[in-house]
Amino acid sequence: MPRGTRARKVRRLKLEGKNAIVTGSTKGIGYGFANALAREGANVAVVSRNGDDCERVAGELAQKYGVKAIACPADLTHIEQIECLVEVALGSFGKLDILVNNAGSAITKRAEEITERDWDRVLGLDLKAVFFCAQAAGKAMIEQKSGKIINIASMLGLVADKQVLPYCVAKGGVLQMTRALALEWAKHNIQVNAICPGYVVTPMNEAELNDERIGGRILKKVPMRRFGRVEDMTEACVFLASEGSGYMTGQQIVIDGGWISE
Ligand code: NAD
Secondary structure (H helix, E strand, C coil): CCCCHHHHHHHCCCCCCCEEEEECCCCHHHHHHHHHHHHCCCEEEEECCCHHHHHHHHHHHHHHHCCCEEECCCCCCCHHHHHHHHHHHHHHHCCCCEEEECCCCCCCCCHHHCCHHHHHHHHHHHHHHHHHHHHHHHHHHHHHCCEEEEEECCHHHCCCCCCCHHHHHHHHHHHHHHHHHHHHHHHHCEEEEEEEECCECCCCCHHHHHCHHHHHHHHCCCCCCCCECHHHHHHHHHHHHCHHHCCCCCCEEEECCCHHHC
16 A cells, blocks of 8 residues: 555545534534534534524533634524524634534324424425425535535435325425435536435434333334434434545435335
């Protein structure tokens, strides 16, 4: 092996000097992504609706990893707040390299009971906000001629489950959006990819998954017979944010304990 080859390979997954926005990063999977990116040296803008939570997590990241971390509170269901958060991040970092489009939520209801409000709530955050975050970040990335957008979809964007119809629709849409954006922005050197988690225990679903009856029923369908952990998701995000995935776009990484293979 020529001298220096090994060091170059290792650096390809490092993120020193990169600047990232991670939406929904005060808890759950997004908190894990923010930590993993900061651990690899990226500066991180922490986003959720709660300003105190954002400040707390930003302070933690700065202290643990010695990176620049800023609090960018925003309700992503308001497009003007999305534009504002990208402006704040750009103002603070000077450049934007990575967007992790992670914030999302679900409603568990039978199809015949879903109201217009339920539909708008889930689609508003899980699909519409994902696009407008990508658009706001993408405008800066187009000017810079580089960028990485990582959309957090779900295995339920690929296969359906009962009583989460709007969520399945939104996540399927996120995967199609990932492909469409990847095609349009390939010429700008922007790679757009997605991660499809299976069931991961987080504040979003811990009551359900820890419930013996509901959690037990779901667990029987997981070939690996365990729920995902946040740390099962994080390294795929580091890979997709890094130069290591430089020739990969419009794709999805499924991390589901084998669910969709059955
Ligand atoms: P979570 O509920 O634990 O965390 C969601 C985060 O998004 C929080 O930080 C919350 O404050 C933020 N958020 C919610 N609404 C917001 C809004 N309007 N504006 C700004 N921020 C908002 O969720 P999670 O389980 O960590 O899920 C993260 C992502 O992973 C979601 O897109 C989810 O659909 C996806 N996912 C989760 C699972 C799972 O089993 N947990 C499985 C597949 C996909």
